[in-house]
Amino acid sequence: MAQKFRVALSGDFKKADGSPTYPDFDLAPLKSAPNVEMKIIESNNPIKGEQLEDFDALILLAHRFGKESVPASGRLAVVARFGVGYDTVDVDACTKAGIALVITQDGVRRPVAVSIITLMLALTGKLLIKDKLTREAAAGFAKRSDHMGVGLVGRTLGSVGIGNIGAETFRMAKPFDMKFIAHDPYADKQIAAELGIELVSLEDVFRRADIVSVSCPLTPETHHLVNAERLALMKPTAYFINTARGPIVDQKALTKVLQERRIAGAGLDVLEKEPPDADDPILKLDNVILAPHALCWTDQCFAGNGAADVKAVLDVQHGRVPRGVVNRAVLDHPDWKRRLAAFGKAFGGQ
Ligand SMILES: NC(=O)c1ccc[n+]([C@@H]2O[C@H](COP(=O)([O-])OP(=O)(O)OC[C@H]3O[C@@H](n4cnc5c(N)ncnc54)[C@H](O)[C@@H]3O)[C@@H](O)[C@H]2O)c1
Numbered sequence: 421m422a423q424k425f426r427v428a429l430s431g432d433f434k435k436a437d438g439s440p441t442y443p444d445f446d447l448a449p450l451k452s453a454p455n456v457e458m459k460i461i462e463s464n465n466p467i468k469g470e471q472l473e474d475f476d477a478l479i480l481l482a483h484r485f486g487k488e489s490v491p492a493s494g495r496l497a498v499v500a501r502f503g504v505g506y507d508t509v510d511v512d513a514c515t516k517a518g519i520a521l522v523i524t525q526d527g528v529r530r531p532v533a534v535s536i537i538t539l540m541l542a543l544t545g546k547l548l549i550k551d552k553l554t555r556e557a558a559a560g561f562a563k564r565s566d567h568m569g570v571g572l573v574g575r576t577l578g579s580v581g582i583g584n585i586g587a588e589t590f591r592m593a594k595p596f597d598m599k600f601i602a603h604d605p606y607a608d609k610q611i612a613a614e615l616g617i618e619l620v621s622l623e624d625v626f627r628r629a630d631i632v633s634v635s636c637p638l639t640p641e642t643h644h645l646v647n648a649e650r651l652a653l654m655k656p657t658a659y660f661i662n663t664a665r666g667p668i669v670d671q672k673a674l675t676k677v678l679q680e681r682r683i684a685g686a687g688l689d690v691l692e693k694e695p696p697d698a699d700d701p702i703l704k705l706d707n708v709i710l711a712p713h714a715l716c717w718t719d720q721c722f723a724g725n726g727a728a729d730v731k732a733v734l735d736v737q738h739g740r741v742p743r744g745v746v747n748r749a750v751l752d753h754p755d756w757k758r759r760l761a762a763f764g765k766a767f768g769g770q
Pocket residue numbers: 504505525528532580581582583584585586603604605606607635636637638641642663664665689690713714715716
């Protein structure tokens with residue numbers, strides 16, 4: 421066992437001029453941790469295995485970690501993604517090599533739930549329309565009463581998915597005195613009961629909710645889960661929100677429903693194609709609020725992602741299984757178990 425626990429940060433944590441890409445990521449706790457050495461590695465995308473030969477952990481921003489990134493030395497124990505998406509990581513390659521892949525659920529939970537609440541309030545409060553009216557001065561003021569907002573008390577908030585972010589959204593929406601419904605085939609029933617969420621069929625979420633929000637992962641099963649048939653079930657007064665992943669929604673079908681004003685509106689932080697084509701018809705609609713997959717980007721979100729990664733890495737250093745392991749199968753891999761036990765022996769007492 422080496423004397424130091426060595427942590428690499430992917431090269432994209434540093435800009436070309438050497439300044440940090442995200443200054444809100446506080447590296448001090450890593451730098452000051454006993455027996456830890458950290459280094460921002462040279463920028464390569466994908467990361468080369470040779471770059472990681474002498475490291476125990478990698479904190480990974482946007483660069484790809486593929487098969488070729490697995491170091492031959494067998495030393496690397498953990499890849500900690502800065503965020504919760506891991507389409508840039510070859511998960512199988514990690515598992516085969518006994519490398520744990522962790523994501524930062526603790527960093528994004530509150531910021532994305534806040535994004536959903538932001539969109540819900542902006543849509544039902546007609547915030548963008550009222551902003552526009554005000555800028556039209558007297559002419560706009562004269563049209564105020566044509567744009568009545570929608571009160572939330574007793575209205576139904578429905579979610580597709582009640583995991584990390586979906587559950588937090590309901591937690592945050594509690595003071596609005598709404599009814600809560602959700603569909604999640606793998607729901608934690610205890611959490612649902614604690615939060616007063618009625619678990620219903622997918623179709624019932626679309627049929628019954630005044631606000632339908634999507635908070636499930638993008639998988640082959642959820643691709644275009646929100647399609648023309650399901651959108652047709654929505655009330656004409658209902659709003660649709662997607663902060664999860666664009667391809668969960670058949671965007672052509674949603675655009676049509678919005679163009680024909682068959683629902684009240686939509687709030688979208690994610691689109692099927694990002695960035696969208698400049699002539700994408702959804703960009704022209706006045707009943708949709710859009711954000712460039714960045715509504716949750718705040719100082720606290722980035723600080724939170726950084727803190728979660730640092731915690732995960734230091735947990736591994738002390739021989740503890742970190743939170744947010746994606747490839748759970750790795751926990752039974754002999755190489756992972758051997759490395760973790762050795763770290764625990766070397767650093768666990770500190
Ligand atoms: N907009 C952003 O910047 C941003 C940031 C972070 C996460 N996200 C996205 O938010 C979504 C939710 O993230 P999370 O951290 O809550 O994930 P999570 O894994 O904790 O929760 C997802 C939930 O969806 C459920 N689910 C799976 N398949 C389903 C299905 N077919 N129907 C209904 N529910 C289903 C799961 O059981 C789980 O409870 C993900 O798509 C994630 O990529 C977006």
